[in-house]
Amino acid sequence: MRWGVILPMGVPHQATSDEVHKGYHIPQGALVMANSWSILHNSEIYPDPEVFRPERCFGDGCKDYSDFAFGYGRRVCPGRWFATEAVWAAIVSILASFDIVSSMDEQGKLKPVTVDCTAGAVSIPVPFDFDLRVRSPSMKELLAGL
Structure with a gap:
């Protein structure tokens, strides 16, 4: 934040x-x-x-x-206290469930991750490529049931 x-x-x-x-x-x-x-x-x-x-x-x-x-x-x-706790809960849930890795290019090399945001009254992260990999078979099973 x-x-x-x-x-x-x-x-x-x-x-x-x-x-x-x-x-x-x-x-x-x-x-x-x-x-x-x-x-x-x-x-x-x-x-x-x-x-x-x-x-x-x-x-x-x-x-x-x-x-x-x-x-x-x-x-x-x-809502600042709620926002801080909600972001924390979301981040730890994602990190407990997935490995977040850089995407591969056509040659099989990792794409560099660049972090950029829009300019203006509200700043929004610019989309970037990444891959999510489920961390465990039990998590994969849980997600398949959703």
């Missing part, structure tokens, strides 16, 4: 009163947008931010991303 931010510019907010932030005057009624992508890709907080490294969140050195990935202030996503 930090690495591939779904809403790179967050959800727009409106200033409810005149404010000064770091010397900048923000008038009442101004549209304020937080650059969530920039915050979550800050190399001072997350070295090599474009590299997927799940181990960043192991141990005491973990930098919590959830304060920025789900919005800000009173309008923070009310």
Whole structure:
């Protein structure tokens, strides 16, 4: 959720009163947008931010991303805890059931996996080739019954 931010510019907010932030005057009624992508890709907080490294969140050195990935202030996503748990449950279920491997090209070599997302108000992963292989005969039997 930090690495591939779904809403790179967050959800727009409106200033409810005149404010000064770091010397900048923000008038009442101004549209304020937080650059969530920039915050979550800050190399001072997350070295090599474009590299997927799940181990960043192991141990005491973990930098919590959830304060920025789900919005800000009173309008923070009310479903953030559910979303985090639902994504976790989906990922562990998939990983317990399947091996995810790169697809092969016509010469039988592994295709390189490139991770890319669309640009815009909502960022969506671009499709890429991969193969799912069932991890066990019991899982294959279970899936055949669905």
